[in-house]
Amino acid sequence: MSSVIASTAIRGRFLDIQNTVAQAREIHDQVRYFEDGLLITQAGKIQWFGPWSDGQHHLPDQVEVQHYSDQLIVPGFIDTHVHYPQTEMMGAYGEQLLEWLDTYTFPTEIQFEDPAYAEQIAQFFVNELLKNGTTTALVFCTVHPQSVDALFQAAEQHQMRLIAGKVMMDRHAPEALCDTAESGYNDSKALIEKWHGKGRNLYAITPRFAPTSTPEQLARAGELKAEFPDVYVHTHLSENKNEIAWVNELFPEQKGYLDVYHHYGLTGSRSVFAHCVHLQDSEWDCMHATDSAIAFCPTSNLFLGSGLFPLKKTWEKQVKVGLGTDIGAGTSFNQLQTINEAYKVQQLQGEKLSAFEALYHATLGGAKALDLDGKLGNFNIGKEADFVVLDLKATALQALRQQRAKNLEDALFALMLMGDDRNIHATYVYGQCAYVKQN
Template sequence: MSSSAQTTIVRGRFLDIQSLVKQAQQIPDQVRYLEDGVLISENGKIKWFGTWQDAQPHLPENIEIQHYPEQLIVPGFIDTHIHYPQTEMVGAYGEQLLSWLNTYTFPTELQFKDPAYAQNIAHFFVQELLKNGTTTALVFCTVHPESVDALFEAAERIQMRLIAGKVLMDRHAPDGLCDTPQSAYDDSKNLIEKWHGKGRALYAITPRFAPTSTPEQLEKAGQLKQEYPDVYVHTHLSENKDEIAWVKSLYPEQKSYLDVYHHYGLTGQRSVFAHCVHLEQDEWQCMHQTDSAIAFCPTSNLFLGSGLFPLKKTWEQGVKVGLGTDIGGGTSFNLLQTVSEAYKVQQLQGDKLSAYEALYHATIGGAKALDLQDQLGNFNVGKEADFVVLNLKATALQSLRQSRAKSLDDALFALFTMGDDRNIEATYIYGQCAYQKTE
């Protein structure tokens, strides 16, 4: 190891899922737990991972070992759908999706034309992600290019992997939030050239949802995807029944809501559709055939009364899925709390969500949904060193519950059920500690 390389050594209890699986039942076979493990990162990548005993020949001299003997270290949490401009409007009362957008969301997003305002919220947003153990996120900005610059600049300062993009919206919104098909294309193209692949930044073509884009604008979005095939597409799909009816009235020539996006070339390996609560069978088939992904956002689906997402069906249909907090329709930045609500959503449908399956969706499964499974999601050598140090006993009640834990998955389930930002002891981004709990 080069002495000039930026090297970090972390010792503690490590837990991850070693590889992708095709059925939830296969996940326990891939659980990797090291009671006394060591992770060595060099220049942001995992150089070596294994037991403390096996690590001895690999430990470089004169580098302090960061030791977390009581905590649990897991891969960084991956949030596959979140809106950074909605950070300040979390917990807005009393509306369902369409009236919620008009009453709360659009007035809030108008403020992001001001670069200083956008920078202030972007900084706050990135800090909230870190405090909650989220190390990668797929993020909606606003229609303003300034909002995208502010977010990527805030992430760049700590070498954080974010995927984000400017919203495309040319109808059914306030004048100050509307672009045109051509300006949406031009602004997005400039931002792709500026940010995509710069450091750890990745770009997403981001139509808000089909009702707020004309056919001409979706055509331009599809043109961008053709010209830049390795960028992402990030939008909403089948969140709310009134929304679905609206889409069908606006696009009567397409056979379904998803078919609108598919028609314009917006499905595919790096296309992520938030919600998908009410998909029809042909839409499930299209999702599978195009290798598109779903972001499951339980706190938002419950808060806005949208419905219960059938997580079990993603396994049955072979569709990629990750977890999304969907701030600010969602009610927490924290993926532990998001998992807790996901469990309840499944219970209401007569299904279960195990602790290991939840960990899978929050880490390596989320990485797969973002087509980043070769770079993120577990502790395999060569991957980017993003991970979270968890305190399983952050409260007196948690401590009591953990003292009764019968097994590792029982302890993990209790964490997911009772956990929140108080459980995040430290967050490491690209091998460096980017957040450390102080109190």
């Protein structure tokens, strides 16, 4: 991968959250907004950021300023849980989690044995992320090592920061999708050595979920984590009540679903558990104590009828959380639509989700959940220059609504509740434009 050496200079309206926070109410104090701002990048990193009036004196020689006068520029969206092999099976009708896996997911994933097919879907998937303003994602591949190769190769073309891994699954799935405890370990180790830390690629040890791994395989996954402590762990937890009952039957010696992963050394600061809709209090405490993170996937939880995620609890228990689209149970690649559904999930529980809190979860909070808030999530100098240019008036209805916006927060809220991929004007990855909307 060739390194980026070009500088870029972007002028426009900038909005971000300056620092991570301990409570939602603190976010408002960390909101940073420049009506006329300037961002200068060098070699993919943010070199200068601030008001245009101050920054114009810092412009590098012979660098053309790209001026987005009518748009809003925010940090790139971060998707903390998504399955790229399920891209083509979104909107599969009528089942809840366990039946949905057997009926739709496993037959789809078998196709990734073919490297050419994996490459085709990987390219499509990365393009969809960029088209939706997502610049970093934590991604499930399939059991096939070639599915991981295809995804990282597609991401490298844009110098995009992705975290991904081969599914480990040695039972309760079609034979064509099963590895073994030993082959899952060996294949994952080879992929870690091939891809982790190469360019912006990072690896995640990826047992699908406890029911599809034997105790022997989970033990081997834990050995991998101990051997490579800076890699990630990515799996599912407490999504569906029938799933939880199944785990309790399969692992009667453990104290609960999370305790299965904890027992095998799979919790920690780079462990991300998707869903967590039905955690017990002791499990919330374990998540906090181990610095593990949750991926909140509202469109998926609603589509599969899994339940309502208690977002407020993440603040009460001090547990890291980010937003996940969970394609293909999730119904949109777009984080604006994900926020739209997240707001409704909170409303159904008598809680609120403000525009600024939603922005936090989609950017800096998501980066914190992935242990990347030192590199991503806002416009602080030295961070990687991933950002998205938003058109707040992509439709006539949106333009009408924006005329009535009382302030910045109201304008942002309207965008989040009414927005989709049409609002993504441009996406920048590592300081370079990776996507521009074609009118």
